[in-house]
Amino acid sequence: MTFRDYPELGECIYSGVLENGLAVYVMPKKDYVKTFAAFATRYGGSDCRFKLGDKFIETPAGIAHFLEHKMFDMPDGKDAMTSLSALGASPNAFTGPDTTCYIFSCTDKLDESLRILLDFVMTPYFTDASVAKEQGIIGQEIRMCEDNPSHVVFENLLKAMYSEHPVRISVPGTVESIAEITPKTLYDCHKVFYNPSNMVLAVAGRVDPEAVFKAAREVVSAEAGQVPVRDTGFSESPLAASSRISRQMDVSIPSYLIGFKLKPDPAGGDALFRQNLLAELAMDYLAGPSSKLYSRLYEQGVINDSFGCGVGDEAGALYAYISAEGENCDEVADEIIREASTLSRTSGEHEYFERLKKSGIGGTLRALNSPEACCMLMINSHFFGYDAMTELDVINSFRVEDVLAFLKENLVPEKMTLSVVEPIKKVNS
């Protein structure tokens, strides 16, 4: 177990890797009542094709998410969700494009809850009947997503921006694809991805680090496995596969995402983390709340406070985006591109840039108030090989020229995809 102190942030992290490869991170937080624990595997909706033994196998879309639902069933007939709740913990789980995460929060009986969490995630148990039952429940979850405009606009963006990358695959899959799932496929996927070398445990809040390491050592008896080999055999152009995708839904106001495809630094780790932070700062410089563009478009009534910008980084797909609601998505896209081009021809506003860097401090501190956010920081740092706690130092190292170069290279029409969900156009019958 090693200890790292971040005095300027008032935090410290205990971490270590067990013999079987399981990584453990603990961030104790003074005076907190609650503890948040997350047990994650680097396996998500984008990992449908991977190597088992010496050959690649294909699995149905939505299988990582399906597996997440089914992990709670235990061989003794118990349900881990119920066992954790009975102890007073609030359990849950979620699946993203590159991670599956099992979580709980509690204010009491941490050790017992933690042992249940570690045990059920490592214990596969699937039957034909339980798989069939879950097809009904997940089918309804998929329908719920299909009715949710923000879900549709996001999925469509990725589908249109990428041509080959598996981030295009919908995380919950489709009603048809999940119908192909059998207990056998679930066991295979569990075996490959739920091995300790591919997993991390993170705990934050009221917690004794020693006790977490002890529980992990005692409960996770699985031996070290191989880090799974994912299919990276796809070729993805640096340009957006298509520039516009729209869908009509029964909504009252359009919502849209404007994405810019970025080329992730192949070195990964710190370099990719740096690239992420630079992209965020550049988007903020271009279109954040104190940018010229934001106030001009807001005052013209083109945008409202639903307008925001950010960076997405999922399963190795990296993109910058603008998200908003309103009638003028094409106009906004034009304005963004034009402003980026104008800015990149200036020498930069140093005072504005330094102020933006300063303003990052509040947000970083706010995130650290939340044990949930702290766990996610530690998990991502581990899986993707960087140290999220160094964020402010990295941001401080940027110069305005870096931001301008980023805008020049990336905020260009060829890399842009616009995804919009519009109200149904009523035709007179």
Added chain:
Amino acid sequence: MEKAIIRTIMPGVDLIYVHTDKFKTGHLSVNFMLQLSKADAAKNALVMHVLRRGCKRLPDLKSISEELDRLYGATVDPLVRTIGEVQCIGLSANFADDRYLPGHEDILEKTVNLTAEILLDPATKGGLLRSDYVRSERDNLCDAIRSDMSDKRTYSFLRLKELMFAGEAYGTDRNGTLKSAEKIAQIALTKHYKNILSTAPVKMFYCGGADEERITQALLNAFSTLPRGEIDFSAGTDVRVECGEPRFFSEAMDVTQGKLTMGFRLGEVMYAPDYAAIAVFNAVFGGGVTSKLFMNVRERMSLCYYASSSTDRFKGVMFVMSGVEFDKYETARDEILAQLAACADGDISDGELSSAISFLVNSVRAMEDSVASLDAYYVSRSLDGLTYAPSEYAMLIGEITREDVVKVAKSVKLDSVYFLRGTDKEGE
């Protein structure tokens, strides 16, 4: 965590103060407490958004954003919420604690001042709120109302409320109706704003590392120009215990999944409400993953992905929401009612009761780790004069028995059911 201290610091202005060093940021909310009404809800919501556009010293969005950047990324945002039939509007500020800033720079006073300036010293023209700001924020408010209607889960909930509480203020959403929002004019809004400033009771909530003396002094200095006339303390919630035969509503939209929303009145238990018992009943019936709704409607019958209940203790009502296939509507509805009947019959196992209590105790105690939860908890509790801390409330919950839960369940009555189904394309 220390217990909240509540003091009246100006006429009609209470400060709820919670001291803790555990957060890295301080939190302040300033809330004007108003009667929710169909006529005024949109105006009340709009006024905060107009004020946030600019004050005398910082007359536009850009200059406010720049000031927030200088305050190390502090946030000052409009706050519009309802607590029962009280509409609570104001601003909420969050700012880095001095301890974590370079040179331990003091930003608390500056942030408090900015919050007060936005509320009290707006950018005006000819004594009126600026017409361009009113117009543009009115359009934005209309968009926000439309946006709520786009999410079908939210939409079906809002529709049920509208239909079930047709003659009651509770049927009005926190942002008001589209129809009333569209009509708001600059002069009426300015008058309305001035009236709020001088007559509305104000609840301020602070949680953070500053001592009570410092924050009180900062607030008194910053709000010294708050006009205080005759304060109207009458805002409150009308609880209706009776309801007639259940009403059933159904509408069609282009959706792939049906959205079922059911509204109940808590009934005669509201004459002398035991809030802890109501909370435990809700947890047993439909509040979490050990509840009867989750275990039966989702897990046993595989009818849905979500089926859950929630209560509003101020209004004395409960809602159940679920997403189901169109043709499973009746099955799901009947099963939900059957589970309620089971609660009323005392068909609650020891495990169900203890899981529900543990779940609630855990979530109530955990509120002490989130400023947003503490804010919502204390501001709403201050309305009915209850001052106990979350940890004390958790102890009350721990004492609830099966009989207490059954008593609540027996009193609950179905009032209205709303089902949003798909459009029957073949029938067109």
